[in-house]
Amino acid sequence: MIFPPECKVVGHAYQKPVGDKVYFLTEYLVRRVPDGFELLKVTPNPEGHGMMRDIIHEEVLARADETVMYPGRVNQHDRADMVRRALSTKKRCTIFGAMDEHMNFVLDPDLSLFQIVHVYDIRPPRANLSVTIESLEKDGLLGELECIFEHHVRDISLIDADVYPCRAGGFSKTLDMDRMEGGERVAGCLTGRQLYQECYGSNFKLIEICPISAVSEEPFLARCCRKEQSGIGMYNGFFGAVVHWGASPKTVLDAVYEMVQEWRRRNGQDSSRSG
Incomplete structure (x- = not known):
């Protein structure tokens, strides 16, 4: 899968006001062709001068028949959601426009490259941790981690x-x-x-009914009413983070980042990974 971490490396060639030059940071180019769009990988001249550079190499990564322009605008900071949307198009390459008019793409979408994080909570009343994670995801605040969150929410009214x-x-x-x-x-x-x-x-x-007692997979996030349980580490043989019952969105956000980074460090992955 190719999914640029930042939209600044993706350019578009709808018109050519300065000829065949591209912005010096450009790595990928969306080019309009008679039957749609194609995706190119380009190399601007590193020895050139100025902001616009000649292209010294280009390669077609996806042809027009393999590429689709996604309808509407998306939050480009919710990366897992973009991969899901790309998978839904059934095309190798899906080009996305953002709410701020920037552009990005997903080529050969593959959710298996994302880390699964298990979220354990209970209801009623409100499953605060699970709902907060969903809200943070929707707002794009967890996109840099490239994680998928699987929610295990127990309905205690069924007990x-x-x-x-x-x-x-x-x-x-x-x-x-x-x-x-x-x-x-x-x-x-x-x-x-x-x-x-x-x-x-x-x-x-x-x-x-404590969510910690339900933990069966790692890494995980769980909610507990015991303040002394809060933290990051091993719980019943599984690694994860526990937050207090009424933890704020900021506290949950910090716990997710710290836990995932520590999990990747322990497993020999790049703990600074950010997309």
């Missing part, structure tokens, strides 16, 4: 329990609002266990 953690989830009987009688099946975590034991004793059955 056969007598008691649930809190009223915020819309449950009728909860640890935070109701008095326990003993013998209940409680959907909860370590915090719920401690609360029940301190207030009512040990006559209950805990059904574990």
